């Protein structure tokens with residue numbers, strides 16, 4: 001059988017595409033996902049929980065051997081360690097293991113996409129789709145939807161942690177007002193975070209919200225899980241299908257009129273390159289037959305570089321419910337850097353730093369540069385699909401990102417030290433999601449004993465607690481030193497900069513005559529026929545947002561473009577948005 005659409009990757013975008021394209025009974029759709037199935041009747045508790053801090057630690061849910069270099073060393077000769085970089089490997093993709101945050105970014109992000117050559121992706125053109133994907137339970141009006149597949153809400157008073165609440169009020173006293181709606185008019189301030197959870201209070205991955213039992217029963221939709229596509233197959237320059245592992249061993253070929261690669265910001269460029277689309281010299285060096293040279297494949301890799309400042313929490317202000325969502329509020333502010341847009345900085349205000357006993361004793365401001373300028377790359381190490389690509393984010397390769405993260409650390413440490421926080425924080429210390437922290441967080445008896453011993457010691461340490469934290473938990477330097485010594489802060493940020501799991505941009509949209517653009521604004525790969533990309537790789541620049549909702553918006557729009565290709569009957573999702581709403585009301 002030749003399908004109409006063969007979708008490779010069933011993540012945040014792939015599930016949306018499969019659901020939307022198969023709405024038309026005349027289209028045969030096949031969805032292929034490397035990881036396991038996640039359906040309404042069969043969802044692991046750690047994935048379903050509104051507390052998201054365990055799902056991404058389970059190696060069954062991620063590409064377990066994927067690693068990445070984060071920071072950019074002072075010298076090209078300096079060694080650049082890599083660390084595990086979690087990317088989802090299960091149906092629903094990132095939406096099944098992420099932190100549930102559901103935000104869109106600034107209107108100027110999408111106007112920037114259009115200005116960079118992604119025609120049709122301005123804010124005015126994207127907003128109707130952001131509305132269409134959501135049912136916002138807290139807010140209505142021109143910026144919100146009330147009938148989309150994703151229910152969005154914010155934490156209520158009863159569930160808000162005392163620590164998070166106090167940080168918000170401390171920041172308000174320091175000039176950062178408390179706002180109501182993170183997805184409302186784009187303004188600086190603190191907000192209770194918008195999250196995607198069902199009315200029953202559980203996670204809503206696209207594998208559930210879009211691939212409902214009814215959708216799965218469609219005779220024109222076939223879902224294959226546990227199959228990692230090896231490469232896209234071509235006849236001349238036309239994609240005709242893909243090679244995937246066969247159920248009983250060996251390989252099988254799935255044929256399709258159109259192949260849509262939706263394997264995410266890291267694995268989509270890798271799959272394209274393995275299939276002969278990418279920088280010619282690199283691919284030839286690996287013995288890969290060229291189909292089309294597109295130098296931009298794997299370039300423009302973007303992330304939100306991050307750094308954290310933490311505090312030991314007095315017992316009375318710790319999160320009591322282990323199943324509660326922890327990223328309860330956010331702080332958006334403008335760095336004031338000349339080239340940066342308003343609201344270019346973000347901090348997640350975390351009620352706890354981990355799922356375990358030590359994590360429950362730590363509150364945290366997790367900062368990231370929301371409009372980052374550094375760019376990295378994904379390159380193939382081998383034509384063998386079982387070998388992960390090399391991922392180098394080169395975070396801080398643009399000095400403006402370093403400057404803003406240092407400023408963030410200072411602001412965070414000062415806010416936590418504010419006397420208004422007395423009774424809500426104790427010792428303040430630098431924190432990082434280092435390989436050591438990641439290792440200790442892994443469930444298991446040996447780690448549990450270590451964590452339990454440390455937690456008891458911390459509680460009993462009294463006047464020595466600060467020294468114990470600095471000696472055992474902080475990454476070799478104190479907050480006081482970093483605040484007093486700019487060079488030390490510089491070194492700390494360079495060494496400990498991390499990501500936020502927002503890898504994107506590696507097959508960016510743009511015009512065909514832009515040598516680094518990979519696809520058209522409809523996701524069609526330049527230089528070949530029958531091949532599209534649809535996921536976070538398409539983003540021309542990184543939005544000031546966690547990337548899940550923007551990716552789902554992209555998938556809804558691309559599905560709509562596909563369905564209406566060759567027709568003139570395209571309509572915006574209802575209700576139609578009027579011009580006045582799109583301008584004055586929602587900018588600064």
Ligand SMILES: Cc1cc2nc3c(=O)[nH]c(=O)nc-3n(C[C@H](O)[C@H](O)[C@H](O)COP(=O)(O)OP(=O)(O)OC[C@H]3O[C@@H](n4cnc5c(N)ncnc54)[C@H](O)[C@@H]3O)c2cc1C
Nearest residue numbers: 009011012013034093094098099101229264535536546548
């Ligand atoms: C730990 C974590 C926390 C995050 N927190 C948030 C958050 O709170 N809010 C937010 O907005 N964003 C968050 N993100 C980011 C967000 O989830 C992603 O940007 C989004 O999921 C990207 O969607 P995608 O469709 O591009 O890729 P993915 O959702 O990653 O989907 C790609 C899918 O393709 C599959 N695949 C890859 N290669 C192949 C192949 N060869 N054959 C078949 N299948 C393949 C993968 O297994 C995966 O399921 C987080 C991400 C992670 C990992």
